[in-house]
Amino acid sequence: MVKTGPIENHRFREEGAMVYPVYSRRSRGLSVGVNLFPGGKVCSFDCPYCEVFPFKNDIEFSLKTMESGLRRVLDEAAQRGETVRDICFSGNGEPTMSPHFIQAAEAALRIRDEGAPAADLVVISNGAGLLNGAVFTFLRNAARGAAHLRLWLKLDAGTEGWYRQMDRSALPFADLIAKIREFAASAPFVIQTMICAVEGNAPPPDDAAAWEALVLDLPPGLTAVQLYGKARPAPEDPLASALPAAFLEERAASLGEKFRQKFPSPPPVEVFP
Ligand code: SF4
Numbered sequence: 165m166v167k168t169g170p171i172e173n174h175r176f177r178e179e180g181a182m183v184y185p186v187y188s189r190r191s192r193g194l195s196v197g198v199n200l201f202p203g204g205k206v207c208s209f210d211c212p213y214c215e216v217f218p219f220k221n222d223i224e225f226s227l228k229t230m231e232s233g234l235r236r237v238l239d240e241a242a243q244r245g246e247t248v249r250d251i252c253f254s255g256n257g258e259p260t261m262s263p264h265f266i267q268a269a270e271a272a273l274r275i276r277d278e279g280a281p282a283a284d285l286v287v288i289s290n291g292a293g294l295l296n297g298a299v300f301t302f303l304r305n306a307a308r309g310a311a312h313l314r315l316w317l318k319l320d321a322g323t324e325g326w327y328r329q330m331d332r333s334a335l336p337f338a339d340l341i342a343k344i345r346e347f348a349a350s351a352p353f354v355i356q357t358m359i360c361a362v363e364g365n366a367p368p369p370d371d372a373a374a375w376e377a378l379v380l381d382l383p384p385g386l387t388a389v390q391l392y393g394k395a396r397p398a399p400e401d402p403l404a405s406a407l408p409a410a411f412l413e414e415r416a417a418s419l420g421e422k423f424r425q426k427f428p429s430p431p432p433v434e435v436f437p
Pocket of ligand 1: 207208209210211213214215216256257258290318
């Protein structure tokens with residue numbers, strides 16, 4: 165299934181859409197989503213703030229459908245005179261867990277080059293894909309090469325304790341951090357951090373300090389940091405809840421100041437409350 169007209173929310177994704185244009189706050193314009201899991205959520209994390217509502221159908225991912233859908237959506241955007249800011253792999257879960265991920269991303273890069281060469285190809289990942297050698301190599305080569313793939317990596321915590329609450333994953337935190345550090349040494353990427361309360365508790369100060377120390381060590385690969393607030397409903401509401409924008413601004417200001425002290429050209433720190 166392909167949704168061609170822009171949508172305002174992600175309900176189409178839960179009805180089996182593989183390709184859908186959406187106006188995105190983080191892309192600051194029209195983004196074309198690619199969903200590798202039209203049949204149900206697949207993810208190695210279980211974030212309490214996750215916006216993917218439970219659903220199940222028998223739609224299977226098809227590379228052919230994705231390719232033709234992507235071409236059609238790019239054509240239609242061009243006919244409306246709209247600029248596509250990016251093609252974004254996110255969808256119902258962790259895109260790198262799909263057996264089709266590398267093939268689909270390569271196809272999307274080709275179609276991007278033909279139909280919207282100025283658009284970025286963005287992969288939003290919880291980082292678990294970096295633990296897979298083939299995925300790590302593909303992402304590293306595509307991010308630092310002419311393909312200009314942009315990897316947006318989740319890093320919600322600086323400590324094992326807060327990671328367990330925010331991401332509820334069985335993957336060892338230390339392994340993920342080691343792989344993010346390895347990636348940072350060889351290719352560009354963006355860090356995305358969700359800052360919200362879990363069971364009414366904000367991230368503790370020791371976690372904020374550990375997160376900041378971790379992030380400060382990630383340049384030169386780290387090109388930007390995006391701090392997110394909980395802005396959309398989640399099936400587990402009210403387990404996770406939004407914090408005041410000032411809380412996020414304070415975290416951003418603290419990191420920004422330390423970046424400026426350490427680097428002549430510091431990565432930007434943006435807040436999306
Ligand atoms: S990593 Fe993303 S898709 Fe997976 S549970 Fe967390 S928010 Fe949901």
